[in-house]
Amino acid sequence: MSETSYTSDYLAGILKSAKTIAMVGASPKSIRPSYIVMKYLQKKGYRVIPVNPGVAGQEILGEKVYASLSDIPEKVDMVDIFRSSEAAGPIVDEAIAIGATSVWMQIGVINPEAAAKAEAAGLKTVMDRCPKIECSRLSGEAGWMGINSNLVSTRRQHLL
Amino acid sequence: MPEYSFDTLSIHAGAKPDPATGARTTPIYQTTSFVFDDVDHAASLFNLQQFGNIYTRITNPTTAVLEERVAALEGGAAGLATASGHGAQLLIFHTLLQPGDHFVACKKLYGGSITQFSQSFQKFDWHVDWAETPDAEGIKAAITPKTKAVFIESLANPGGVIMDIEAIAKVAHDAGVPLIVDNTLASPYLCQPIKHGADIVVHSATKFLGGHGNSMGGIIVDAGTFDWSASDKYPSLSQPNEAYHGMKLHETFGNIAFAITCRVIGLRDLGPAISPFNSFMLITGIETxxxxxxxxxxxxxxxxxxxxxxxxxxxxxxxxxxxxxxxxxxxxxxxxxxxxxxxxxxxxxxxxxxxxxxxxxxxxxxxxxxxxxxxxxxxxxxxxxxxxxxxxxxxxxxxxxxxxxxxxxxxxxxxxxxxxxxxx
CATH class of the missing domain: 3.90.1150.10 (Aspartate Aminotransferase, domain 1)
Structure with a gap:
């Protein structure tokens, strides 16, 4: 597997096993990609907890915003990173510390050292991908927009 | 999933059994509109926060199979079907160009494209600069700071000429602009321009994709390779979009941003949508x-x-x-x-x-x-x-x-x- 090449099974495994997702860099602005992804993941049944020190204590899409991952008082399965590649390093350290089982870095966020560290600690990692795009691709929704899912199936599809 | 070969993808890509009925052949979703679950669902769709069907002018499940099929065969990230190849070209340039902008093309082109570029596009204040010779040198010489794209045909009309896609892609990329390749005459079975550096592939699906002379259609394939935000040349992609409350489409949609922009701006507002029936005919054609x-x-x-x-x-x-x-x-x-x-x-x-x-x-x-x-x-x-x-x-x-x-x-x-x- 090259640095940012993941099988559909691998990505689906992460998305299926996660229930609570902490989104670092979540924005309260409705046109920002993080807001759109958070809203989508909520629709898919995930609990999404926003992390953003700039708006800590406020609410985004009905969820209280925390200043850091370690402030979150409950168990987090997956950490979704909407920050720069450099900023991802310390966030991954924190994700390991709070016992998350996977770290997902958004499109354009690539930090191989941090990913290696997380994997050494037993976390599954994804870089340079969007969980909204992957979730909709894997469940067949993306095809509604003509996106190449790279999936072929002769079975009736079951939405993820 | 295994890496399926071209012939297998020609039959299967994009066409899983229908989720609603289990129908094995792709059904013809001959409907103009699709219901919303509730007001919030409608708002999510209109604001591009969620993918889904609103209106057949913008997306349709039958047409989506055609789009994904051709995107897979070309090795691209996303596809977009239109009423004709000319409609596809209109959407490509509407996404790339602002009034006053230029693009470079070779004269070895379908006559209809020559006329579209040199006559009708003038009304939009879009300007074609013709390369003197149909090769990388000719194209390089025609590129100016105003150039926003390079357009060629892979197997060029009216026939017998095959363009040096790799060399031309390099010339375009050195100038910071994308290469658009019309792959109509070759079809992806004979030539896959994206493998040789093309950023956008366009088809008149009316021709070999459909193959039976019975249905008009056009296709755009977004290779997902071009960085639209690397310069200020492509404001439709890199700058905040007023129609979507200031959303930046490249930032939001990443490697499928070009196809999405052609759809949610060009196709939505200019309107050259393909009929679901034609999409069905073209899907059937592509199987062979x-x-x-x-x-x-x-x-x-x-x-x-x-x-x-x-x-x-x-x-x-x-x-x-x-x-x-x-x-x-x-x-x-x-x-x-x-x-x-x-x-x-x-x-x-x-x-x-x-x-x-x-x-x-x-x-x-x-x-x-x-x-x-x-x-x-x-x-x-x-x-x-x-x-x-x-x-x-x-x-x-x-x-x-x-x-x-x-x-x-x-x-x-x-x-x-x-x-x-x-x-x-």
Missing amino acids: LPLRMQRHSENALKVAEFLESHKEVSWVSYAGLKNSAYYDAHQKYCPKGAGAVFTFGVKGGYEAGVKLVNGIELFSHLANVGDTRSLIIHPASTTHRQLNEAQQEAAGAGPDVIRLSVGLEDASDLIADLDKALKA
Whole structure:
């Protein structure tokens, strides 16, 4: 597997096993990609907890915003990173510390050292991908927009 | 999932059994509109926060199968279907250009594209700069700081020319602009421009993709390779979009941003949507694309070899012929075949050309290519009639030129028909 090449099974495994997702860099602005992804993941049944020190204590899409991952008082399965590649390093350290089982870095966020560290600690990692795009691709929704899912199936599809 | 081969993808890509009914063939979703679950769902769809169907002008489940199928066959990230190839080109340039912008194209183009670029696009204040020669050097010389894109055909109309896609992609990328390749005549079975550096592929699906001369359609494939935010040249993609509350489409949609922008701005507002029925016909056609392209190419080579030896024929321009200047390009870019469309010259010029098309029986005299049926046209008196003689010559459509689209009939029947009409 090259640095940012993941099988559909691998990505689906992460998305299926996660229930609570902490989104670092979540924005309260409705046109920002993080807001759109958070809203989508909520629709898919995930609990999404926003992390953003700039708006800590406020609410985004009905969820209280925390200043850091370690402030979150409950168990987090997956950490979704909407920050720069450099900023991802310390966030991954924190994700390991709070016992998350996977770290997902958004499109354009690539930090191989941090990913290696997380994997050494037993976390599954994804870089340079969007969980909204992957979730909709894997469940067949993306095809509604003509996106190449790279999936072929002769079975009736079951939405993820 | 295994890496499936081209022939398998031609049948299966994009077309899982229907989730609602289990129907194995893709159903024709002949509906204009789709219901919303609730007001919030509607708002999410309109604000591009969630993918889903609103209105068939923008998306349709039958059309989505066609889009994903061609995106998979071209090796791209996303596809977009339109009412015609011309509609597809309109959306591509509407996404890339602002008023006053320029793009570079080669004159070895479909006559309709030459007219669209040089006449109708003027009304939008979009300007084509023609490359003097159909190669990387010619294109490089035509590029200026105002250039926003380079446009070529892979297997160029009216036939026999194969462009050096790799060298031209490098010239475009060195100038910081994307390469658009019209892959209509080759189809992805013979040539996959994205593998050679193309950023956007466009098709008239009316031709070989559909393959049966029964349905109009166009396709745009976004390779997902170009960085639209690396410069300020592409504000539709990189800058906040007023229609979507200030959303930046490249930032939001990443490697599928070009296809999405063509859809949610161009297709939404300009409107050249394909009918779901046509999408169904084109999907069905694509299932046999590999078989058809093999036979098209075999027949075309036999007919070209016959014409090359005919005393009434002065020249044959088919890249599959060993003495063609494009034989090496054929081996590099489309080794499985040189396609169905090519040109030849009749001795006796314009009058001899008119006499041939009037005398032929099995070839249909019409302005299309990529049908199961063999087609013939005399471009100077038809498709390229709006061009002056110098433009006709530059486009490879001079007065003595005959263009064939060799069909899937028995090659010996086609050869006998041509022989009879040439000798008459």
